[in-house]
Amino acid sequence: MDNIRVIQIKQSIFADNDADAQKLRGQLKQEKTFLLNLMSSPGSGKTTTLLRTIERLKHQLRMGVMEADIDSSVDAEAISAAGVRTIQLHTGGMCHLDADMTRQGLRELGTEDLDLAILENVGNLVCPAEFDTGAVKNAMILSVPEGHDKPLKYPLIFTVCDALIINKIDVLPYFDFDMDKVRQYALARNPRLQIFPICAKSGEGVDAWCQWLKDQVSAWQTDTNP
Amino acid sequence: MDNIRVIQIKQSIFADNDADAQKLRGQLKQEKTFLLNLMSSPGSGKTTTLLRTIERLKHQLRMGVMEADIDSSVDAEAISAAGVRTIQLHTGGMCHLDADMTRQGLRELGTEDLDLAILENVGNLVCPAEFDTGAVKNAMILSVPEGHDKPLKYPLIFTVCDALIINKIDVLPYFDFDMDKVRQYALARNPRLQIFPICAKSGEGVDAWCQWLKDQVSAWQTDTNP
Numbered sequence: 001m002d003n004i005r006v007i008q009i010k011q012s013i014f015a016d017n018d019a020d021a022q023k024l025r026g027q028l029k030q031e032k033t034f035l036l037n038l039m040s041s042p043g044s045g046k047t048t049t050l051l052r053t054i055e056r057l058k059h060q061l062r063m064g065v066m067e068a069d070i071d072s073s074v075d076a077e078a079i080s081a082a083g084v085r086t087i088q089l090h091t092g093g094m095c096h097l098d099a100d101m102t103r104q105g106l107r108e109l110g111t112e113d114l115d116l117a118i119l120e121n122v123g124n125l126v127c128p129a130e131f132d133t134g135a136v137k138n139a140m141i142l143s144v145p146e147g148h149d150k151p152l153k154y155p156l157i158f159t160v161c162d163a164l165i166i167n168k169i170d171v172l173p174y175f176d177f178d179m180d181k182v183r184q185y186a187l188a189r190n191p192r193l194q195i196f197p198i199c200a201k202s203g204e205g206v207d208a209w210c211q212w213l214k215d216q217v218s219a220w221q222t223d224t225n226p
Numbered sequence: 227m228d229n230i231r232v233i234q235i236k237q238s239i240f241a242d243n244d245a246d247a248q249k250l251r252g253q254l255k256q257e258k259t260f261l262l263n264l265m266s267s268p269g270s271g272k273t274t275t276l277l278r279t280i281e282r283l284k285h286q287l288r289m290g291v292m293e294a295d296i297d298s299s300v301d302a303e304a305i306s307a308a309g310v311r312t313i314q315l316h317t318g319g320m321c322h323l324d325a326d327m328t329r330q331g332l333r334e335l336g337t338e339d340l341d342l343a344i345l346e347n348v349g350n351l352v353c354p355a356e357f358d359t360g361a362v363k364n365a366m367i368l369s370v371p372e373g374h375d376k377p378l379k380y381p382l383i384f385t386v387c388d389a390l391i392i393n394k395i396d397v398l399p400y401f402d403f404d405m406d407k408v409r410q411y412a413l414a415r416n417p418r419l420q421i422f423p424i425c426a427k428s429g430e431g432v433d434a435w436c437q438w439l440k441d442q443v444s445a446w447q448t449d450t451n452p
Contacts, residue, residue, distance in 0.1 A: 146269025
């Protein structure tokens with residue numbers, strides 16, 4: 001806990017979260033800061049994927065990370081040790097973040113000197129998908145042990161995401177996970193989904209994901225359309 | 227979908243869910259029906275664990291299963307094929323079940339001739355833990371690939387459960403999962419938690435879990451205290 005700032009974020013008072021999220025994106029556009037919202041189930045490897053992403057991008061982009069958790073700060077400590085600005089958001093039991101909660105976090109993180117801010121959302125495939133955080137892009141991780149049927153059971157999160165990272169491909173031999181089927185099910189939910197099979201532990205496949213993310217940041221910073 | 231009844235359950239109108247859950251338990255007590263609420267993350271193996279449980283108990287107990295999902299009926303079809311009465315509950319996007327939603331499901335399932343009704347809750351470690359469904363006992367599954375730190379990050383669900391099933395022990399060699407640590411962290415949250423390491427795929431360890439469940443049903447049916 002020593003060097004991690006822990007912020008208790010409060011439930012939003014805004015009734016219209018979509019409008020609030022749009023407003024937050026407008027502010028981020030002016031600052032030329034790209035916000036990525038990273039979602040997944042508990043234990044799919046969000047933190048390890050972030051660590052690999054930070055290693056590859058921290059010398060090219062000015063990065064900051066917000067770790068949202070119901071409790072504990074173990075992930076924030078790991079991210080902070082990787083050498084990027086990190087804060088821990090405690091949601092006080094809340095199962096998701098909305099735009100105003102995200103804004104509270106960004107204010108504490110400080111974004112004016114950042115190219116890329118990443119929100120690691122609460123581990124949950126259901127509720128985070130229902131709330132626009134104000135992020136420029138949404139990404140999710142599905143790990144091989146969770147099974148290829150998840151786009152059938154948790155459709156909304158696959159619909160709202162721009163990128164799907166399929167993690168833990170090193171354990172494919174030990175699970176009944178059909179990569180073709182998961183692609184088919186996920187793309188049926190969302191044909192524009194970019195899919196990146198990776199092994200965050202070894203780093204396999206992470207370069208392609210990081211290239212996509214870098215391209216998105218670059219487009220956001222140069223595109224003058226609001 | 228052929229032989230599976232799909233029930234759209236509606237959000238509860240009751241403000242005091244705890245009182246409503248207590249009332250539902252009283253009704254189940256009169257019918258001598260035991261209700262188990264089974265919770266976990268998406269993909270931890272709830273359905274496979276249920277299939278193994280049904281194989282072992284269906285000739286000793288009259289069983290029925292309610293599969294709660296946001297969408298799809300793939301799990302209910304698998305459970306129904308195992309030869310027990312099964313209904314599919316669609317939550318219409320809701321991330322959890324409360325007591326009144328559970329009551330709607332039980333009414334459709336029909337409980338008067340059942341010893342054991344099992345609710346497979348929505349895959350989510352956060353929200354289902356916050357709502358008493360009226361179940362006699364709560365059980366959760368944590369699978370090895372999710373990691374041993376989950377009791378630190380999702381404390382409430384470990385606190386409200388009576389049994390913790392640790393599934394996918396066959397893949398222990400491929401993950402950094404510390405069985406001693408998970409026991410230590412989980413028991414720190416809840417010292418009375420019963421812990422059952424299993425491999426639902428092979429059936430290893432399932433007997434001990436089923437014996438515990440059978441003992442709970444028996445105690446519920448014979449104990450005359452309300």
